[in-house]
Amino acid sequence: MAKTVKVAQTSDIAPGTGKVVQADGRSIALFNVDGSFVAIDNTCTHRGGPLGEGGLTGDTVECPWHGAQFNVKTGAVTKPPAQAGVRSFPVKVEGSDVVVEVD
Secondary structure, eight states: EEEEEEEEEGGSOOTOOOEEEEEEEEEEEEETTTTEEEEESSOOOTTTTTTSSEEHHHHHEEEEETTTTETTOOOOOOTTTTOOOOOOOOOOTTTEEEEEEOO
């Protein structure tokens, strides 16, 4: 059963940036893409790099370890060396709270 977990305040993440958050024991990369919040698994599928610490350009994050790129809205790989995408999570903004749906 899915549940929602508050992970941040909207003021915590400026547009064009990301942050690593914890939700129900899971490490999640939370991003602000032009005022819309999106979340993907924090672990790069190539070698486990922290995607939440990577650079965000538009809706693409680059893994800080080896340069793999992922679409932060879908989790899909957009540039190797990663071959598999990462999981994306539904995000809602409730007032000033950012909540992520996890299962």
